[in-house]
Every structure is written in C-alpha cells, then in structure tokens.
Amino acid sequence: MSLKSTLHNLKEKYKGTKMAPAFNALHTFLYLPNDTTHGGTHIKAADDLKRTMNTVIMALIPCLIFGMFNAGYQHYHALGTPVDFLSWDSFSIGLIKVLPLIIVSYGVGLGIEFLFAIIKGHEVEEGYLVTGMLVPLIVPIDLPLWMLAVAVAFGVVIGKEVFGGTGMNILNPALTIRAFLFFAYPTWMSGDKVWVHGAVERANEIASGANVDVISGETILGSLAQGNGAGYSVADMFYGFIPGSVGETSTFLILLGGLFLIFTKIGSWRIMLSSVLGALVMGLIFNSVVDAGWVTESSKFYGLMSTEFWHHLLIGGFAFGTVFMATDPVTASQTNKGKWIYGFLVGFISILIRVFNPAYPEGVMLAILLMNVFAPTIDHYVVQGNVKKRMKRLKAKTA
Helix, strand or coil, X not given: CCHHHHHXXXXXXXCCCCCHHHXXXXXXXXXXXXXXXXXXXXXXXXXXXXXXXXXXXXXXXXXXXXXXXXXXXXXXXXXXXXXXXXXXXXXXXXXXXXXXXXXXXXXXXXXXXXXXXXXXXXXXXXXXXXXXXXXHHCCCCCCCHHHHHHHHHHHHHHHCHHHCCCCXXXXXHHHXXXXXXXXXCHHHCCCCCCCCCCHXXXXXXXXXXXXXXXXXXXXXXXXXXXXCCCCCCHHHHHHCCCCCCCCCXXXXXXXXXXXXXXXXXXXXXXXXXXXXXXXXXXXXXXXXXXXXXXCCCCCCCHHXXXXXXXXXXXXXXXXXXXXXXXXCCCCCCCCHHHHHHHHHHHHHHHHHHHHHXXXXXXXHHHHHHHHHXXXXXXXXXXXXHHHHHHHHHHHHHHC
C-alpha cells in the first residue's frame, strides 16, 4: 500500500472524530491538503498562514545559528580560553544548550495547541510555529528547561488560547512568555551571570566554598547602567560578538532578516522604520540633557543617558524586538498611519524604560507589550479621523 493511500485511509478513519484536527495538522505540516473548494466565491493565493510562518522562521535561522556559535564563544572568552568563533568547540556548546530549549518550546507549546484543538474541535493553527522559534532566541542560554516549560504553558494558555487562539490574542505570545519568566524568575533573567554558559554554575560553586575561577557575563546594557562603559567596540556590537540572549546579539543578521521580511511583504517597514526613529529621538533627547549639564556623572542614569544615541540600536534586544515582534500582524496596528504612530512609540518608550529602569535596563519587551494593548485604540482613532475627513469633504461637495 502506497503512502498516499495510507494517509487517505487514515484521514477517512479520523474524519469527524475529535482526533481529526491533530491528524490534519501532522498531515499538512509541510504541504497543503490535496483538496479543492466547492461552491461560492473564494480567493486563490499563495500566501497562506503556513507559508507566512515558514518565511519568518527562515529569517530567524541565521540568528539561531549565530547564537549557537556565540554561546560557545562567549563561554570560552569568559574563561580566558582562546577559541575561534567559527569552530566546533564554540558550536558544540551552543548546540547542546540551545537545541533542548527549542525542543521544549515546541513540545510544550504545540502540545497545548493540539490539546485545545481537540477539545474545541477546530483545526490546529500554525501561529505557534514562529512563537516556538522566537522563545528560545530571547532567553538566556542556561535557563532551566522546566522554567521554560512553565512559561510556555502560561504564554500559550493565558496569552493566546483564552482569547480564542491565533489571530485573536491582544499580546505577543513570545513576549508574554518572556515577561512571565522575568517577573516569575527574575534571578534567571537579569544580572551578570545568566548570559554566558556556566556563569551561574560557577557562582554557585564559589558560594559553596569551591576554589574555581569566576565567570562574568555582564551585558553591555548592564555595564552601562552601572556607569562602567560598554566594554565592546561598535563592530562587536553590530556583528553580535557580545553576551546576551541567544538570538538577539547580531544586529547585522537581524537587519538582513528584516530586509527579507520587507521584501517578502511579511513584515511592516513602516513599523520597523518608525521604531528606529522613535529610539533615535529619545536617545537624542537624553544626549541633549547630558550635554546641557542637567545630569552629572554621579547620577545613576548617567551611563545610559550619555550613550551615543545611535548605539541604542545596536545593544540589547531592541533590533530583534523591532524586526520580529513589534511587527507581529496580529498584535500591531493595522492601519498605515497607525503603524507609524505605533512603531514610533515602541522605539521611544523602549529607550525611555531602558534608561529609567535600573532593575531592568532592557525596555523593548515592556514597550511592545504596552503598545500591543494600545494598538486597537490607535487604529480606532485613525479610522475615526479618516471618517471625519471624508464627511467634511462630502459636506463641502453638497454645500
């Protein structure tokens, strides 16, 4: 019996049962079903949800691979052991640490998606394909897998399914998961020990009295927040040879991914550009305040305030959040004018939170979540403004 006939028989077997959504999801994972629509008007197009999600994943793959190499490179660099970036020694550590994060993210998230599809009797939606890849890229390398599993379960159920599933959620699921991790397990999501593999373990060994070398993996944002300077060159910040979350360090690869999403018309260039403009404006304001002498070096805000305004684009998770999460078509503004307003405020508020939040100098996550909440309001007033303009033109014509 051929594979085609076997799949057809299985499809007929599960047709009409509660297990049909789960089978259909596996059956059509890499291709569309061999069915044709009958009756009524319908639209033929190649850009379905599955292809859209796969396109975003392709844009994320370079960041994922780079993050694996960088994880090992930062580990050996912190130990003072020379190692080539593009070496098996670097990649093997990243592979061993990142692959389990991906497996847990997809395993737990898709498992819950399948469960809700079976219970509710609807088809499994492909929205988690991107979320499942985003989550491992925005967390520290040594995050315990059980914490990730709990956070993914929370993010999928509370941040998505309770609203009705893909397309109905008001908050970005990946950022909801990251926010849960930060507020539930803050010691694993901040500080100078979580961003480099082995740093937390070494700190625990030292606390227990072991005589081992300490590993410090302070990020640029953490260093600047304490007034210690960046400690890395602009080239290192741009290409990503710095500590940080798994996939957020390389602005260069994120930029290429953003251009790919714009070219394929998946990501909104208006949101990306306006977010950058908002960040630059806020950075310029802070630089002007420092230049005017209103903030001195004794201030706890001086380090990040005095940072070159355009450097804010290269450090932390700003670039990654702007390209891959602020542009989420479900939670972002839908109108063209609304996208400009939404994106500008994301960038503006990101740098504002980054500077004034000493406990968590990375503000892009909170900024995007905040603007997710206000995106419908922005679109509402944009639409109402357009309606009023048209009504005025209509009155002028009939007068």
